Amino acid sequence: MKILVAEDHATLANSLAEGLREEGYAVDLANDGAEADYLLKSHQYDCIILDLMLPQKDGWEVLQDMRQRGDKTPTLCLTARDGVDDRVKGLNIGADDYLVKPFAWEELMARVRALIRRAHNKGSSVIRVGDLEIDTAARAVSRQGKEITLTAREYALLSYLAMREGQVVTRTEIWEHLYDQNDQTTSNVVDVYIGYLRAKVDAPFDRPMIHTKRGHGYMLAAPKEQPKEEPV
């Protein structure tokens, strides 16, 4: 999952990015409205944390322009103003949620998770694909009741595939949603992580769930009889 943090206060922005990365999100930072605008036009994000008071171009304008372009990326507005008018204005323009500074980290995380879930039409914080269970709140994964321990990156990959359950996801898409601008990697790294994930999620069990679509990408689906499968 990749998140854009648009916040001009350097300490806050860096702490947000660090905390989110440690939660397994890929994070891009924008220090002002213009940069946020540019990043939004050139990248796909799963969620945007948008401070409303930004230099160059304020958060309202960034949000408004984004919605006018038809970009429906879930947006959590951060604001230091707690007036009802401000909230209404933000929600009218197309904010999906609102958080007043200062906020508790856990609350921010819960809201980000909820926004991403909602965008993928997942109602509960526990995502089930066949016998695979992903508890997004506790970041715990189990299959057939057996707990599977994943690294942050593996977890991010699995939860992204689970959000798009049954759809073919391209390698580039995965790479874009898992890695931020700071990562000096190529999309080949995706194959490596798919391999790690298979070893933990598929290998110990009788039926595989992670499928390769040659020339297209990967797909996570509930195990059926015998899907067409080819190793990478």
Place this chain on the structure above:
Amino acid sequence: MRRRLALAILAITWGMLLLGGIAVYVVARQTLLAELDRRLFESATTLAALSAGEVTPQVALPEGDRFLLKNAHRQTEERSFPGIKEKVVRDPKITHRGMASSEGTRYRTLTITALLAERDGTAVPVTIVYSRSAEYLLQLLTRLALVLCGVGVAIAVATAVAARIISRAALAPLDTTADAIGQIDERHLDRRIGVDDLPEELRPMAERLNEMLERLQKGFDQRRQFLANAAHELRTPVAAVLTTLEVTLRRPRDAAALTNTLKNCLTDVRLLRSLIDTLMEHARGERAARDEERQRIDAAALLKHCAQLGAALGVERDITIADDIAGTLEVVTHPERLRSVAMNLISNAVAYSRPGGRVVVSAACRDKGLEFRVADSGQGIAAEDLPHIFEPFFRADKAHMNQTGHLGLGLFLVRTHLDALGGRCTVQSTPGVGSTFEVRIDGCCEPKAGMSAAGLESNCHADGKMTI
């Protein structure tokens, strides 16, 4: 007000009624008694004259009247004086008028002294006492009094009712206005008192009240806005500290990471402290300047010191401050406020100067007022921003206070202090060329008698300008 007005109307009406009634009664009584007395007098003198004469037997007293004639020795005369025939009553004088009661009947009694003279000229002083029943007259007066009381009470009651109705009607607009005022509190300061329905006399008052509400509303709005802005400015650094600490504490960190966290938090806490200091300075500075705070100081030395501090701020970016000063500018003012004004203007000038730029501070006493000027060669201020630069938290780029710690409160503090000092600040700015802030505080230049006035003059050149 209404009660008092009604009571006043009633008191006046009732008083007039009472006085009128009494006057009518007294006049009627006096007139009737005078008429009675005139008749009694006539009868008394006639009887006295006739009493000793031969005709006496023919004179009969009217029914119920009484007649006494006394000589000088207060002996009651007999009906005839022996040896005296025709007599004349001379110089009759009423010495006593009075009412007397006898056997249930009230009499009007006149006592008359006179000389009873013989035809030959000898005269004897006598006292004539004549009484006549006044019962009829008194009954008449009693009836008059009753009628007067009845009419008086009726009028009094009528006026009381009328006074109540009239005062209520006359004061009804006040009630409406009172209700309107009663509904105004700090959350409904936009309400106004209806002026059109008020009587002409009350309109100026209502209009003044509305003007007062207008001022209050403006003040409240500004204060509310200021508070909202202050809260907003406080929240971002608090959020930064909170998030940084929370994220850091979520897992074990090495010493370098912890040091980094502490440094970042320190920066934000410093920012918070300077914000709070500034807000406190504003809160303290907002009240009007008091005389006891005023001191006689050398403004030249103060400004020079501020310029030196400003130069220290600009050292890193190679910004120079022209501070060539000699002599003194004796002023009586509030040194802390003056220092804050100068320091804020100078540090602003330094902050907005380009590296290698130059800030010039100049000061002079002109027309008994202190004038000083801070000119920079910085980025200047856009024309559309100029009217707003003295507003709290105004920043040209609308962003949060950034890491340089620029709060957007410096010029606001300048305004706060200048308001208290009775001074003003004017700005001239050309984007890309620089800005000049000019402060004038009237009437504070007071060279002490005997103090080096000549020295002062030599520093103030022909145009009264001096470069520090």
